[in-house]
Amino acid sequence: MKSKTPWFNFLLINPLLVGFAMLFLFGTERAVPHAYSPSGDTPNVPLPPAVTYLALGDSYTIGQSVGKDDRFPMQTVSMMRSAGYNMADADIIATTGWTTGNLLQALKEKDISASYDFVSLLIGVNNQFRGLPVDRYRAEFTALLRKSIRLAGNRPDRVVVVSIPDYSVTPFAIGPIDRDKIAREINQFNRVNKQLAAAYRVHYLNVTEESRKAALYPALIASDGLHFSAKEYKIWAALLAAIMKQSMDGKGQNTPATGRTAAI
Numbered sequence: 001m002k003s004k005t006p007w008f009n010f011l012l013i014n015p016l017l018v019g020f021a022m023l024f025l026f027g028t029e030r031a032v033p034h035a036y037s038p039s040g041d042t043p044n045v046p047l048p049p050a051v052t053y054l055a056l057g058d059s060y061t062i063g064q065s066v067g068k069d070d071r072f073p074m075q076t077v078s079m080m081r082s083a084g085y086n087m088a089d090a091d092i093i094a095t096t097g098w099t100t101g102n103l104l105q106a107l108k109e110k111d112i113s114a115s116y117d118f119v120s121l122l123i124g125v126n127n128q129f130r131g132l133p134v135d136r137y138r139a140e141f142t143a144l145l146r147k148s149i150r151l152a153g154n155r156p157d158r159v160v161v162v163s164i165p166d167y168s169v170t171p172f173a174i175g176p177i178d179r180d181k182i183a184r185e186i187n188q189f190n191r192v193n194k195q196l197a198a199a200y201r202v203h204y205l206n207v208t209e210e211s212r213k214a215a216l217y218p219a220l221i222a223s224d225g226l227h228f229s230a231k232e233y234k235i236w237a238a239l240l241a242a243i244m245k246q247s248m249d250g251k252g253q254n255t256p257a258t259g260r261t262a263a264i
Contacts, residue, residue: 050088051248052114053077054151056103056144057122060165061094063233065222070230073120075237080244091116099126100140107147115153118244120205121145122162124189128182138192145200157247159202160240163190165211165228172226183212203243207236 055061055073063071069078073090080087093106100123121144127137145161152158167173168182190208197204211228214220220232 047086050086051080051118051244052088052116053090053118053120053244054112054116055090055092055094055120055122056107056148057092057094057120057162058098058103058126059094059096059227060125061092061120061122062096064096064227065224066227066230066233070233072233072236072240075230075234076240076244079237079241083241083245085245085248097126098123099130099132100124100137100144102126104140104143104147107144112151114151116151116158117153118158118160118247119148119152120160120162120240121148122164124164124193125167125186128164128185128189134188134192137189138196141193142196145196145202149200149202156201157203159200160205160243161193161197161202162205162236162240163193163208166208167211167226169212169215170221170226203247205236205239205243207239210235 053073053076061071061073063074068074071092073092077087077090093103093110095102095106098106103123123144124137124141145159148159149156164186166183166186168179168186173179173182186208194204194206211220211232214228214232220229221227222229
């Protein structure tokens with residue numbers, strides 16, 4: 001038998017080199033590289049789908065006498081974005097002077113098929129202002145609340161009923177008798193929407209008591225002497241954003257009996 005060649009003997013006594021040789025000859029499975037941003041220093045992490053928000057209401061929702069960015073739905077979105085949430089621009093269906101009946105008709109005409117992550121509902125001050133019956137408000141608000149839940153993908157914990165603010169504290173209200181009457185009737189309508197919010201297990205945001213602070217702080221009233229200012233809407237937005245964060249973080253489940261209430 002012929003003796004083995006020197007190079008073969010070398011490989012027999014150097015098994016590590018055999019391994020390196022095999023890697024060199026046949027290659028290795030390469031890992032798929034991460035996608036990088038244009039700067040090349042951080043990976044591109046896909047953003048979650050944008051959180052959508054629909055605000056339903058009247059002059060308080062459309063932000064009568066304040067700038068577009070000062071409306072409370074817009075300020076809510078801005079706060080959520082600052083907190084790191086990927087929020088789409090708010091959709092608003094609201095007009096100054098609308099009653100519950102007007103809002104119902106508008107929703108019927110628009111026939112919205114989209115589903116939103118959050119829906120807020122603030123309506124009723126014009127029912128009170130026009131002297132419309134509370135029983136009618138109850139029936140129409142119930143229909144609006146059911147519609148709001150459907151628009152939120154049948155998720156009651158993604159719907160927020162906002163109480164009717166009290167304009168009796170504004171210069172528009174005349175005399176102590178009128179102020180007392182307005183405040184009393186606002187309370188009556190709010191008892192209805194709060195009861196319905198609890199019955200349908202949605203969130204309830206009480207801005208009424210906060211709005212009454214405008215009696216002592218004129219800066220909370222808009223230049224028209226009737227509606228509320230951007231400063232007041234900022235307070236509402238902070239409360240609404242807190243509810244949204246709780247719901248998105250899994251901490252906003254409603255209690256079975258009373259719904260979830262946020263108030264100052």
